[in-house]
Amino acid sequence: MVDRKFFVGGNWKMNGSLSQYKSLINDLNKAQLDPNTEVVIAPPALYLLPAKDLLTENKKFELGAQDAYYKPSGAFTGEISSAQLKDAGIPWVILGHSERRTIFKESDEDVANKTKAALENGLSVILCVGETLDQREKGDSIKVVLGQLEAAASSINDWSKVVIAYEPVWAIGTGKVATAEQAEEVHKAIRDWLVKTVGKEVGEKVCVIYGGSVNGKNAKELASQPDIDGFLVGGASLKPEFVDIVNARL
Numbered sequence: 001m002v003d004r005k006f007f008v009g010g011n012w013k014m015n016g017s018l019s020q021y022k023s024l025i026n027d028l029n030k031a032q033l034d035p036n037t038e039v040v041i042a043p044p045a046l047y048l049l050p051a052k053d054l055l056t057e058n059k060k061f062e063l064g065a066q067d068a069y070y071k072p073s074g075a076f077t078g079e080i081s082s083a084q085l086k087d088a089g090i091p092w093v094i095l096g097h098s099e100r101r102t103i104f105k106e107s108d109e110d111v112a113n114k115t116k117a118a119l120e121n122g123l124s125v126i127l128c129v130g131e132t133l134d135q136r137e138k139g140d141s142i143k144v145v146l147g148q149l150e151a152a153a154s155s156i157n158d159w160s161k162v163v164i165a166y167e168p169v170w171a172i173g174t175g176k177v178a179t180a181e182q183a184e185e186v187h188k189a190i191r192d193w194l195v196k197t198v199g200k201e202v203g204e205k206v207c208v209i210y211g212g213s214v215n216g217k218n219a220k221e222l223a224s225q226p227d228i229d230g231f232l233v234g235g236a237s238l239k240p241e242f243v244d245i246v247n248a249r250l
């Protein structure tokens, strides 16, 4: 079995304020974080640069944006681009989050274009996939997730810069976490797909993380599953228990 790193992302979504982001970043700077866990924090774009100034020299975590448009610049009011993230020294970006797909109507093609642009700009990508409750109840979870993955895969030529986040839509922000077995089943399918599609050596190294109502209490059990390599955390990433999630493998 390949020894993959453990990876935890904190997606703050559209939360926080000038005073709150400072205390959250400073608390993380002071926290005892498992040195073997890679941590990425994604505050709203507005706070990325001031947050970067607060990172300590022995950076215990890195910063990511929650989305980035694929065109480098131009008349796209309200957007920021991967090229601009690169220019600003922000190394990570979350793409294809279900809130982008459902609320902002992003298509698989949009996500593929964004993935391509992010990688071309040297960014690392947390690529989100996940099924709705309706799709799960129809027994289509794996089909949907692999379909979303396939749509983005043609844009990916360097899998070492990609983390896949499996985020079942019905578990996001609902307090209804997937059971360890439910999550493991999909993670295993993603792993098998990766090995089959991009080859054993590369496919086994890609981190596949889980997101959806992860908290300080359920993280350990989920983290004990063989194909769950970490988490993408929403609500709990704004709370002190985020440290327990980062340290779930300790």
Ligand code: 13P
Residues within 6 Å of the ligand: 011, 097, 167, 171, 172, 173, 174, 175, 211, 212, 213, 214, 232, 233, 234, 235, 236
């Ligand atoms: P919650 O942890 O709030 O369910 O959100 C998960 C998520 O969407 C992370 O990207």
